[in-house]
Amino acid sequence: MLANIVFQFFDKGGPIMWPILLSAIVAIAVVGERAFWWCRESTKRDPKKMEQVLAALENSDIPAATKIAEGSEDPVIRMIYRGLNHVHTSLQGALQLAAGIELKRAGRFLTVMDTLVTLAPLLGLLGTVTGLMRAFLNIGSAELSVSAVTGGIGEALIATACGLGIAIFALIPYNFFSSRLTQLQFDLETAATNVEVMVGAIKPGAAK
Numbered sequence: 001m002l003a004n005i006v007f008q009f010f011d012k013g014g015p016i017m018w019p020i021l022l023s024a025i026v027a028i029a030v031v032g033e034r035a036f037w038w039c040r041e042s043t044k045r046d047p048k049k050m051e052q053v054l055a056a057l058e059n060s061d062i063p064a065a066t067k068i069a070e071g072s073e074d075p076v077i078r079m080i081y082r083g084l085n086h087v088h089t090s091l092q093g094a095l096q097l098a099a100g101i102e103l104k105r106a107g108r109f110l111t112v113m114d115t116l117v118t119l120a121p122l123l124g125l126l127g128t129v130t131g132l133m134r135a136f137l138n139i140g141s142a143e144l145s146v147s148a149v150t151g152g153i154g155e156a157l158i159a160t161a162c163g164l165g166i167a168i169f170a171l172i173p174y175n176f177f178s179s180r181l182t183q184l185q186f187d188l189e190t191a192a193t194n195v196e197v198m199v200g201a202i203k204p205g206a207a208k
Contacts, residue, residue: 015130016123016126016130017127017162020120020127020159020163020166023123024120024162024166027113027170030112030113031169031173033109034108034109034113035173037108041075041106044073044075046072046073046074049068050074050076052068053065053068053069053077054194057195062087062199065084066084075106075188076187076188079099080095082095082097083095083192083195084199091195091199095195096192099188103185106180106181106184107181110177113173114174116170117167117171120162120166120167121164121167124159124160124162124164125160125163127158127160131153131155131158131159134155
């Protein structure tokens with residue numbers, strides 16, 4: 001029953017409604033996946049363990065810091081752990097690589113959401129144009145039908161409303177997820193700088 005109503009609604013919107021419907025499905029799937037991912041990720045943050053890692057480094061105890069960081073699901077501590085595993089070769093490079101991996105995971109599908117925010121209104125605008133063209137063509141025909149003219153106008157309005165609705169639905173989560181990504185990037189950069197400074201301050205013979 002519901003599927004039949006949805007089909008009739010999209011059928012009245014014209015052929016352009018099917019790409020709009022696909023955009024809506026993708027938007028719902030991506031927003032749902034990212035919302036679940038960020039909720040799960042927020043439970044993995046462990047500020048107490050982070051303090052323990054930094055305290056160990058401040059005491060020049062790199063092995064202890066590595067042991068504390070091992071197995072943590074906190075993305076910042078994971079980055080530190082990977083960096084400390086290469087402390088005698090290229091600490092900075094290892095930290096940058098690990099931070100890049102964490103940011104790539106956090107920024108997944110943001111490009112898709114950004115595209116949907118731009119694409120959906122354009123598809124709605126295209127539906128508006130084709131709907132108005134259909135209405136004007138019916139006005140110019142020999143047999144003028146009021147239902148045909150109003151059908152074209154209705155097609156234009158439905159396409160516009162759906163396109164804008166999808167864009168609004170995707171825009172708010174997109175901005176929220178982007179802000180969370182920016183915050184994570186700041187946390188990673190801050191932690192990486194702290195680790196580099198602390199490790200650099202350790203004298204060659206002082207490391208435990």
